Amino acid sequence: MLLLVDVTVAVDRRPAGIAVHRCGTLTPQDVRTHRAIAVTSPARALLDGAPGMTRQGLARAVNHALRTPFLNRSQLAEICGRSPLHPGTRLLTWFIDTSDGPTRSDCEDGFPVFCERFDLPRPQINVEVCGYEVDAYFPAEGLIVELDGWGFHRGRDSFERDRNRDADTLAAGDVTVRITWERMTTRPRQEADRLKAILAQRRGRAG
Numbered sequence: 001m002l003l004l005v006d007v008t009v010a011v012d013r014r015p016a017g018i019a020v021h022r023c024g025t026l027t028p029q030d031v032r033t034h035r036a037i038a039v040t041s042p043a044r045a046l047l048d049g050a051p052g053m054t055r056q057g058l059a060r061a062v063n064h065a066l067r068t069p070f071l072n073r074s075q076l077a078e079i080c081g082r083s084p085l086h087p088g089t090r091l092l093t094w095f096i097d098t099s100d101g102p103t104r105s106d107c108e109d110g111f112p113v114f115c116e117r118f119d120l121p122r123p124q125i126n127v128e129v130c131g132y133e134v135d136a137y138f139p140a141e142g143l144i145v146e147l148d149g150w151g152f153h154r155g156r157d158s159f160e161r162d163r164n165r166d167a168d169t170l171a172a173g174d175v176t177v178r179i180t181w182e183r184m185t186t187r188p189r190q191e192a193d194r195l196k197a198i199l200a201q202r203r204g205r206a207g
Contacts, residue, residue, distance in 0.1 A: 008040055008048055025083060042071040043079045050088035059109040062095045066102035101126030101133065107147040107181045111136055114184055118192035121199065130172045132165045137174075141202035144169055144176040145195075147184075175202065 008026060030044040040048065042065050050058055065071040077096045080089040103109050103126060115122055123136040129144060136145040146162070166176045177198060183191050 006049075008044070025086075030079070041075070041079075042068075043075040046071075046076070047079050047083060047086060047088040047092060050091040055113070056106065056109055058091060059095075059103070060106060062092070063103040063109065066095075067104070099127070100124055105147070107184070108135055110181075110184070111145070111147055111179075114188065114192070118188070118196075120192060120195060129174060130169045132169065134165075134169075134176075138199060138202075141199050142174045143199060143202050144174050146176055146178045148178050148180050 026040075026044075030041050032039050032041050039045075046058075046062055046065065049061070053061065062076075066073070073096055076092055080086075080092055080096065083089050108125060112122060112125060114120075121138055121140070123138050123145065125136055126133055127137050128134075129137055134144045135147045137143070138145070169176060175198075177195070179191060179195075
């Protein structure tokens with residue numbers, strides 16, 4: 001397997017076989033040491049890598065990093081603030097200016113894009129409702145959407161936990177709808193139309 005190596009440096013060095021990125025703004029706070037090797041910080045690596053990544057790939061990389069102890073939104077905001085002209089800054093801004101919690105899967109990354117594509121309201125992602133972290137939430141309609149994937153929801157404990165949460169949130173007035181990745185990707189229009197109808201019904205009840 002061919003390993004592609006990218007290196008960011010503050011001086012003009014170009015070793016053979018390595019893609020070198022010359023950076024005049026690399027500071028000591030952008031550098032970490034891992035196994036005696038100097039590497040860029042997670043925030044710096046995401047800033048530099050963002051322009052070469054797909055939207056989905058960037059979302060997964062950022063959200064995965066945010067669920068570790070090594071990155072938080074204030075660090076993303078700090079590096080974007082001192083790199084306003086960097087092409088990665090515009091791409092990372094969305095991950096800073098949001099109250100959503102970091103996602104855990106491609107399905108959670110893809111749901112806001114799905115909503116945008118079919119002109120649905122933008123949901124809150126991974127926020128707390130009635131003491132539970134829910135996958136997606138439409139607060140105006142009191143609608144929770146759980147994005148079910150077999151890997152996350154199989155097993156008796158998970159089955160019982162999910163249904164207990166559904167009952168608790170329903171008692172508080174919020175309805176839960178469960179959508180699978182397969183339905184969202186293989187018949188997206190049908191799934192979007194059904195979700196629109198449910199949202200409209202919930203708005204009608206609230207009115």
